[in-house]
Amino acid sequence: MAVYTDVSAEELTAFLADYDVGELLAYKGIAEGVENSNFLVHTSRGNFILTLYEKRVAAADVPFFLALMEHLAGRGITCPQPVKNRAGAMLGTIAGRPAAIVTFLDGLWIRRPGPMHCAAVGEALAKLHRAGADFTLRRANALSVEGWRPLYAGAADRANRVQPGLCDLIERELSLFEQDWPRTLPQGVIHADLFPDNVFFLGTELSGLIDFYFACTDTLAYDVAICLNAWCFEPDHAYNVTKGRALLSSYARTRALSPAEWDALPLLARGAAMRFLLTRLVDWLNVPPGALVRPKDPHEYFRKLRFHQAVGSVRDYGVDAAVPA
Amino acid sequence: MAVYTDVSAEELTAFLADYDVGELLAYKGIAEGVENSNFLVHTSRGNFILTLYEKRVAAADVPFFLALMEHLAGRGITCPQPVKNRAGAMLGTIAGRPAAIVTFLDGLWIRRPGPMHCAAVGEALAKLHRAGADFTLRRANALSVEGWRPLYAGAADRANRVQPGLCDLIERELSLFEQDWPRTLPQGVIHADLFPDNVFFLGTELSGLIDFYFACTDTLAYDVAICLNAWCFEPDHAYNVTKGRALLSSYARTRALSPAEWDALPLLARGAAMRFLLTRLVDWLNVPPGALVRPKDPHEYFRKLRFHQAVGSVRDYGVDAAVPA
Numbered sequence A, B: 001m002a003v004y005t006d007v008s009a010e011e012l013t014a015f016l017a018d019y020d021v022g023e024l025l026a027y028k029g030i031a032e033g034v035e036n037s038n039f040l041v042h043t044s045r046g047n048f049i050l051t052l053y054e055k056r057v058a059a060a061d062v063p064f065f066l067a068l069m070e071h072l073a074g075r076g077i078t079c080p081q082p083v084k085n086r087a088g089a090m091l092g093t094i095a096g097r098p099a100a101i102v103t104f105l106d107g108l109w110i111r112r113p114g115p116m117h118c119a120a121v122g123e124a125l126a127k128l129h130r131a132g133a134d135f136t137l138r139r140a141n142a143l144s145v146e147g148w149r150p151l152y153a154g155a156a157d158r159a160n161r162v163q164p165g166l167c168d169l170i171e172r173e174l175s176l177f178e179q180d181w182p183r184t185l186p187q188g189v190i191h192a193d194l195f196p197d198n199v200f201f202l203g204t205e206l207s208g209l210i211d212f213y214f215a216c217t218d219t220l221a222y223d224v225a226i227c228l229n230a231w232c233f234e235p236d237h238a239y240n241v242t243k244g245r246a247l248l249s250s251y252a253r254t255r256a257l258s259p260a261e262w263d264a265l266p267l268l269a270r271g272a273a274m275r276f277l278l279t280r281l282v283d284w285l286n287v288p289p290g291a292l293v294r295p296k297d298p299h300e301y302f303r304k305l306r307f308h309q310a311v312g313s314v315r316d317y318g319v320d321a322a323v324p325a
Helices: A009-016 A059-074 A115-134 A145-153 A156-162 A166-180 A220-231 A241-254 A259-285 A299-309 B009-016 B059-074 B115-131 B145-153 B156-162 B166-180 B220-231 B241-254 B259-285 B299-309
Strands: A024-030 A037-043 A046-052 A092-094 A097-103 A187-190 A199-202 A205-209 A216-219 B024-030 B037-043 B046-052 B092-094 B097-103 B187-190 B199-202 B205-209 B216-219
Touching: A009 A024, A009 A037, A009 A092, A059 A097, A059 A115, A115 A187, A115 A199, A115 A205, A115 A220, A115 A241, A145 A156, A145 A166, A145 A259, A156 A166, A156 A259, A166 A259, A166 A299, A187 A220, A216 A220, A220 A241, A220 A259, A259 A299, B009 B024, B009 B037, B009 B092, B059 B097, B059 B115, B115 B187, B115 B199, B115 B205, B115 B220, B115 B241, B145 B156, B145 B166, B145 B259, B156 B166, B156 B259, B166 B259, B166 B299, B187 B220, B216 B220, B220 B241, B220 B259, B259 B299
Parallel strands: none
Antiparallel strands: A024 A037, A024 B024, A037 A046, A046 A097, A092 A097, A187 A216, A199 A205, B024 B037, B037 B046, B046 B097, B092 B097, B187 B216, B199 B205
């Protein structure tokens, strides 16, 4: 939640001269995103978002993200749409950083989603997966099972401080995932971070999806498993079967899941819980003293991981795989 | 540069139901202001700013600030205008904080102002002083000469670490100000913080003034002295006589300064440099380790103070008091 790079009015005016976005009227740094610097830019044509890609986002990946947003927007997914400059490029440079202008999406994110919101996100995710089917660029998921052990290495010596016994639990789980992770399920473009703050609603309608900066090529059902973790647990970390049923059945109505995908869902959901447990653990243990960005509590995903460990089949998530809708 | 208080879509929707500002479409926390939390709010009527007043701004002062903005806007000063709710109140409550909605001002602030900008700000300041003449509320300036010694007490033991000899310098200056500070010059509403980031331009036109949260009742010429410090020095801290002449003569054309005000200007400018030296010194010495908000360097105002110490008369600022225009 910060703006890492200052942009002067003079620099922004010069940058926008290459774009057909109207006259610059105002801009404000916005307290959003932990990876990039974002500015809301108001012009005579309306609102836009200017994103400066900071070091944590590999510059080599930015063209993938921008091309994906353009591809999805062209197929009816409401997401930020990169604005091309007069030379036809989506990526420019400002203040020494790679930067892009994207359209501003109206909408509000829901702090306490209900089953209706879960159904809407299930449908939107399935539409995203279908719309991404003919996207030709590829990007490996650095935060999938092969990435977890190197990630964990940065926290292994202190993990038991966070939760007694956490080291043993993680070691056992990593071995399990490395052995049993499903590798032959349908793959494609996944969002990989479709948490409530990345899904906008206007009234009861889902109005758009944002933040494609974890998007990659991976198992589609793993994206469903991430959403199950992100949307279907209560603030006390209890699984809500009504929300789970709403999300999964809504997804399956728009993109059918194969029997193999349904069968793999408990392990994928368990893995998704591990992925967020690990990144939160590393952030939690490496926060600079006095920092204004407060890391998220890893315990939440420890609790979710324990839940998925006890799941026998997708029935425990609220759906009958034989009759998913 | 932060958002201190989170506001949910549900809270904001409920809050806005009391206002006639259209339908809420989107909102973003903005990385601006060190005293309050600010959100850019986009509705079907356009853009607005929502400000939550945090602890550092005394809740008792907020009605003064809001009434002042309304008063000035009603007299042709382009500044944020508080929006009244259906009950006619400008101040509401959200997330447990006093809060207000104000109109959004287009405009850009200039990082490297030239003489033309200095002339524009001089004229705008004089218009503000004239527009405030019939404003009936009063607010004492906690950061005027009586406040400097208590403020300095929080830094006195460590001031020499910042600059050898700084303690002696400040002590001598404080004694001088306490004895000679002019107390009979014309008073009224002053902005008290009219730095470049609080003045918007669109093209070459000054388009608005913002951030009235230091505004108070004090010596009008002291506000001129603050602007002289804020606008008329180069990045290397050298005084620019062309900018000073532009600012002062432009001010004087719109609101004539009396001979006593011209005579007092060097001491007022020296005091204004002390005021910003002291607040920066205190912030510099009390920054929490690892904080993301980087305090501003107090040396800049030490250098400016030394300049004003050497000033003999307003001629050194670039104007002839006898023929100010």
